[in-house]
Amino acid sequence: MLMGKIRIRVVKRTARELLEKYPGLFTRDFNQNKLLVSRLVETQSKKVRNLIAGYVTHLVAIREKKAKA
Known part of the structure; x- marks a missing residue:
C-alpha cells in the first residue's frame, strides 16, 4: 500500500496563496x-518555511508538466 505525503492545511493554503499573488516568481x-x-x-519555524517552499516547488513542477502536455 502506497501512501502520499501528508501536509497540513496552513502549508497548502499559504503555498497556493503565494503562487496566486506571485505567479512568475517561483521556480x-x-x-x-x-x-x-x-x-x-513570517513563518513560525524553519520547518514550516521549508514545508511551504517544498509544496510551492511541487506545485510549480505540476504546472510546468501540465503546460507541456
Whole structure:
C-alpha cells in the first residue's frame, strides 16, 4: 500500500496563496523558493518555511508538466 505525503492545511493554503499573488516568481529550485518564502512570509519555524517552499516547488513542477502536455 502506497501512501502520499501528508501536509497540513496552513502549508497548502499559504503555498497556493503565494503562487496566486506571485505567479512568475517561483521556480522548480527548492533553495531559491526557500529564500523567497522566508522574505514573503513570517513563518513560525524553519520547518514550516521549508514545508511551504517544498509544496510551492511541487506545485510549480505540476504546472510546468501540465503546460507541456
